[in-house]
Amino acid sequence: MSLVEIKGLSIRFGSLHNPIHAVRRVDLSIERGTIHGLIGESGCGKTISGMALLGLLPQSARVSADAFRFDGLNLLDVAKSLRGRRIAMISQDPAAALNPVLRIGRQMDDVLKSHSGLPRFQRRAAAEELLAATGLADPRRVLKSYAHQLSGGMQQRVVIAQALATGADFIIADEPTTALDVTVGAQVLALLKRLVQERALTVLMITHDMDVVAECCDSATVLYAGHTVEAGRTDELLAAPRHPYTQALLAALPDAVAKGERLASIEGHIPSPFAVIEGCPFAPRCASAMAVCRQAKPPERDDGNHCWTCHLEPHHG
Numbered sequence: 001m002s003l004v005e006i007k008g009l010s011i012r013f014g015s016l017h018n019p020i021h022a023v024r025r026v027d028l029s030i031e032r033g034t035i036h037g038l039i040g041e042s043g044c045g046k047t048i049s050g051m052a053l054l055g056l057l058p059q060s061a062r063v064s065a066d067a068f069r070f071d072g073l074n075l076l077d078v079a080k081s082l083r084g085r086r087i088a089m090i091s092q093d094p095a096a097a098l099n100p101v102l103r104i105g106r107q108m109d110d111v112l113k114s115h116s117g118l119p120r121f122q123r124r125a126a127a128e129e130l131l132a133a134t135g136l137a138d139p140r141r142v143l144k145s146y147a148h149q150l151s152g153g154m155q156q157r158v159v160i161a162q163a164l165a166t167g168a169d170f171i172i173a174d175e176p177t178t179a180l181d182v183t184v185g186a187q188v189l190a191l192l193k194r195l196v197q198e199r200a201l202t203v204l205m206i207t208h209d210m211d212v213v214a215e216c217c218d219s220a221t222v223l224y225a226g227h228t229v230e231a232g233r234t235d236e237l238l239a240a241p242r243h244p245y246t247q248a249l250l251a252a253l254p255d256a257v258a259k260g261e262r263l264a265s266i267e268g269h270i271p272s273p274f275a276v277i278e279g280c281p282f283a284p285r286c287a288s289a290m291a292v293c294r295q296a297k298p299p300e301r302d303d304g305n306h307c308w309t310c311h312l313e314p315h316h317g
């Protein structure tokens with residue numbers, strides 16, 4: 001059984017007469033012990049889907065789903081406290097996630113105090129151990145530091161150590177390398193990969209960058225305008241993308257562009273969250289769109305390795 005099983009997730013804001021469709025029909029299936037990418041352009045509903053898993057959506061959000069399960073439990077019924085014990089989040093801005101006026105030691109201790117049940121003298125050792133596990137060379141010095149005394153990469157490692165300190169086994173990493181330079185970002189991805197193996201974690205990696213998916217994800221789900229358009233193992237998605245949007249995302253990668261092979265960006269914009277979408281959400285931007293694509297919902301297709309929703313017959317393109 002997958003750790004996360006979401007079918008037909010929809011999240012709306014606004015009034016009944018003028019709804020904002022932030023997420024329209026997201027399917028997401030994440031296997032235990034893997035890193036699963038959630039990829040798409042800005043505004044396609046990645047963060048809000050992660051927030052729904054955490055139970056941290058604003059009160060104004062209206063959520064519905066055919067299935068919304070975490071470890072077999074229906075998350076729509078489960079108390080926030082369970083999610084807090086099992087699910088942690090790492091955001092793109094580690095400086096904002098850390099308290100600027102408290103030493104790291106105090107912040108680690110606060111997390112351990114509320115999650116581990118360890119007595120004080122053991123919490124100190126546990127904090128050092130967790131910081132060391134994230135590759136921080138001098139944990140004692142880090143514990144005495146304030147966030148501003150650490151580099152961005154060190155701050156992100158501290159945030160990861162805090163996530164581990166909660167005892168969570170599922171981590172939602174929302175663009176964790178966007179604010180870091182390329183080398184440090186690659187180190188943070190390598191760290192997450194190592195932690196997944198060593199600590200039997202599962203990670204949902206939210207990103208707009210196919211390179212991040214290629215670098216560290218075992219599998220991925222491609223979102224477009226609040227819809228899941230394709231999902232499968234990373235090697236399959238990269239080698240044989242089926243949905244024209246996935247193909248366009250790959251074609252917009254710097255490597256492909258530099259080789260002069262492909263487009264630099266996908267023309268057009270994602271539909272407004274107020275729009276009523278009758279057919280395929282990508283149809284207005286799709287070079288292969290047919291009349292039916294604007295009129296009818298695309299069928300779900302599955303070739304055994306990955307699944308996608310598109311009117312085009314599989315042999316096409």
Ligand SMILES: Nc1ncnc2c1ncn2[C@@H]1O[C@H](COP(=O)(O)OP(=O)(O)OP(=O)(O)O)[C@@H](O)[C@H]1O
Nearest residue numbers: 013020022041042043044045046047048049058273
């Ligand atoms: N509190 C809110 N009230 C109304 N609409 C919202 C709210 N939060 C999110 N939305 C809507 O949900 C859409 C999806 O937002 P989300 O942050 O999930 O996108 P994203 O794919 O993570 O993009 P980004 O990469 O820019 O963070 C937004 O475009 C917006 O229309």
